[in-house]
Amino acid sequence: MKKGTLKQILLITDGCSNKGEDPSAVAALAAQQGIIVNVIGVLEDNQREDSAGLQEVEEIAMSGEGVSQIVYQKALSQTVQTVTKQAMTQTLQGVVNQELMQILGPNQSLEELPPEQRGEVMEVVEDLGETCDLEVLVLVDTSASMHNKLPTVQEALVDLSVSMNARIGRNRFAIFSFPGKRKDINKVSDWAPKLDSLSSIFPKLSSGGVTPTGPALKEAMYQFGKKSLRRSFMREDEPNIEETGN
Amino acid sequence: MNQTSKKQGISLKPGSIVDGKWHHNRYYIIKQLGRGAIGSVYLCESNGKKAALKISDKGSSVTMEVNVLKTFQKVQGKPLGPSLLDVDDWIDSLGNRYSFYIMEYLKGKEVSTFIKQHGEEWLGILVIQLLEDLGRLHREGWVFGDLKTDNLIVTYPPARLKWIDVGGTTQIGRSIKEYTEFFDRGYWGMGSRRAEPSYDLFALAMVMIHYYHPIQFTRGKVPKKTLMTKLQATPQLKKYHQCIRNALLGQYNSSEQMRDDLSAMMMKQNDQVRSHQSNTSKIKNPQIKRKDHQSQNKKKEIVHPVFESLGICAVVILFYVFYLILI
Ligand SMILES: Nc1ncnc2c1ncn2[C@@H]1O[C@H](COP(=O)(O)OP(=O)(O)O)[C@@H](O)[C@H]1O
Numbered sequence: 001m002k003k004g005t006l007k008q009i010l011l012i013t014d015g016c017s018n019k020g021e022d023p024s025a026v027a028a029l030a031a032q033q034g035i036i037v038n039v040i041g042v043l044e045d046n047q048r049e050d051s052a053g054l055q056e057v058e059e060i061a062m063s064g065e066g067v068s069q070i071v072y073q074k075a076l077s078q079t080v081q082t083v084t085k086q087a088m089t090q091t092l093q094g095v096v097n098q099e100l101m102q103i104l105g106p107n108q109s110l111e112e113l114p115p116e117q118r119g120e121v122m123e124v125v126e127d128l129g130e131t132c133d134l135e136v137l138v139l140v141d142t143s144a145s146m147h148n149k150l151p152t153v154q155e156a157l158v159d160l161s162v163s164m165n166a167r168i169g170r171n172r173f174a175i176f177s178f179p180g181k182r183k184d185i186n187k188v189s190d191w192a193p194k195l196d197s198l199s200s201i202f203p204k205l206s207s208g209g210v211t212p213t214g215p216a217l218k219e220a221m222y223q224f225g226k227k228s229l230r231r232s233f234m235r236e237d238e239p240n241i242e243e244t245g246n
Numbered sequence: 247m248n249q250t251s252k253k254q255g256i257s258l259k260p261g262s263i264v265d266g267k268w269h270h271n272r273y274y275i276i277k278q279l280g281r282g283a284i285g286s287v288y289l290c291e292s293n294g295k296k297a298a299l300k301i302s303d304k305g306s307s308v309t310m311e312v313n314v315l316k317t318f319q320k321v322q323g324k325p326l327g328p329s330l331l332d333v334d335d336w337i338d339s340l341g342n343r344y345s346f347y348i349m350e351y352l353k354g355k356e357v358s359t360f361i362k363q364h365g366e367e368w369l370g371i372l373v374i375q376l377l378e379d380l381g382r383l384h385r386e387g388w389v390f391g392d393l394k395t396d397n398l399i400v401t402y403p404p405a406r407l408k409w410i411d412v413g414g415t416t417q418i419g420r421s422i423k424e425y426t427e428f429f430d431r432g433y434w435g436m437g438s439r440r441a442e443p444s445y446d447l448f449a450l451a452m453v454m455i456h457y458y459h460p461i462q463f464t465r466g467k468v469p470k471k472t473l474m475t476k477l478q479a480t481p482q483l484k485k486y487h488q489c490i491r492n493a494l495l496g497q498y499n500s501s502e503q504m505r506d507d508l509s510a511m512m513m514k515q516n517d518q519v520r521s522h523q524s525n526t527s528k529i530k531n532p533q534i535k536r537k538d539h540q541s542q543n544k545k546k547e548i549v550h551p552v553f554e555s556l557g558i559c560a561v562v563i564l565f566y567v568f569y570l571i572l573i
Contacts, residue, residue: 077427077433078427093306110306115268115312115333115334115335116333118305119309119313119316122306122309122313123313125306126310130420162432162438163421163432163439164421165438166422166438166439166440166441168420168421
């Protein structure tokens with residue numbers, strides 16, 4: 001039985017984009033192609049949580065149909081994996097909701113079901129989350145201000161791989177950083193089933209203070225392979241859901 | 247589908263009324279009991295009975311917890327976890343939808359408060375009790391997952407350690423749903439996050455360590471070493487040392503193994519403590535016993551140590567039998 005693959009971009013940044021196209025627009029495009037965009041905003045220890053610079057974080061995730069969270073470095077590890085899992089559940093729930101609407105009519109979403117039936121549907125969502133394949137492209141902002149946070153980011157990513165690899169489904173991770181030297185993004189580690197501490201060394205920081213988040217996201221989108229675009233879990237693989245449910 | 251912007255969570259004032267949309271039960275909020283990642287827990291009243299109400303705007307998380315509680319209700323014997331009384335939705339006056347469930351209200355104390363009041367010897371006993379429940383849970387095919395001091399409560403009398411918050415409870419073989427770094431073997435680089443009995447046993451060992459290190463320490467450069475050094479440097483845990491170590495290293499495959507080891511150590515320890523005390527002065531570990539009991543102990547020490555330890559064994563066994571009957 002073939003199962004679908006969930007595709008996610010996880011953007012980790014600490015500030016606003018200031019070059020190129022609007023990252024929210026790119027995120028919306030990615031979501032269109034079946035790639036969810038999650039965003040984590042990392043705060044300086046002395047920065048306030050409602051800091052204006054990080055407002056973009058939420059906007060990008062919303063357009064990218066993903067999840068966002070703003071955190072201090074200390075909480076990064078736990079957040080990275082919560083965000084990833086939450087986004088998976090959210091996507092799968094969306095898929096199941098669409099199914100429900102097809103069966104039960106346009107106004108029947110999960111919330112409209114009585115609690116008893118909702119439980120059964122959630123079990124299906126949980127099963128899918130455990131067994132589906134997952135591809136996560138991590139896109140890390142390595143502009144100057146992120147420099148001191150990179151060791152924590154690295155730790156958090158290894159931790160993410162530990163969490164995800166406890167699942168039954170398969171995983172693939174890739175890490176890219178931006179801005180790249182000549183290109184918009186820079187490959188840190190290629191697609192691999194697992195991340196370990198040696199595999200990802202972030203490049204020396206790039207100076208100049210540009211943060212081309214939009215172009216970087218767009219480039220990241222292409223890393224999922226041209227042919228796999230548009231053939232995501234959400235759209236073509238729907239019929240699988242009933243089979244996987246029991 | 248975008249739940250990105252919902253950040254506030256819910257906050258209900260005492261006296262508020264929560265009306266079930268589907269089952270039409272009414273709950274009067276008495277006070278807040280706690281607040282967590284998923285939602286808030288309130289003490290409430292309905293038809294003159296008190297209960298705990300957990301409410302959240304994250305409908306799917308509530309549903310997942312309810313699913314776990316439901317499977318627990320089907321297990322024979324003593325209930326695993328609080329019993330589930332109702333599940334429903336509530337629409338507030340602004341039209342916001344919340345999901346909630348009602349469970350048995352467990353009136354009790356935090357582990358640390360209880361042990362501080364009743365004596366340190368309770369730590370081992372409470373842990374043994376929990377191992378009993380964990381064993382049953384594991385046999386049913388589940389792992390508790392997010393086992394930590396905050397998710398434990400001591401109800402009494404009779405004193406019993408119970409778990410609350412089944413948000414992390416995961417079927418064996420799957421990935422742990424929810425965990426807390428300090429108690430998570432993955433964080434310490436000492437095992438996977440796949441749900442297996444040894445995952446809970448690691449966390450339980452951390453609960454014991456946590457009691458003596460209420461301010462959680464971080465893993466440092468070599469996590470395993472950090473942890474082992476901390477354990478070595480905690481004299482109060484010396485008597486459980488071997489057992490904690492085995493649990494941390496994943497050497498117990500079942501709760502029973504850990505329980506047997508722990509009870510053996512406790513009985514041995516009691517022998518030693520008593521004979522030690524009768525020979526030399528008690529000044530050496532003054533903090534271990536409660537003061538009011540100490541004066542009574544002095545009188546008893548005239549009894550031959552062998553009889554005394556036999557007596558203790560008998561009491562432990564009695565306690566055990568009593569406990570088995572209760573199940
Ligand atoms: N059945 C219960 N009886 C009494 N107190 C409870 C009960 N359930 C939860 N609590 C209290 O509420 C707090 C938060 O509940 P919890 O389920 O841990 O929330 P979360 O999953 O969001 O962290 C607990 O730490 C505990 O103090």
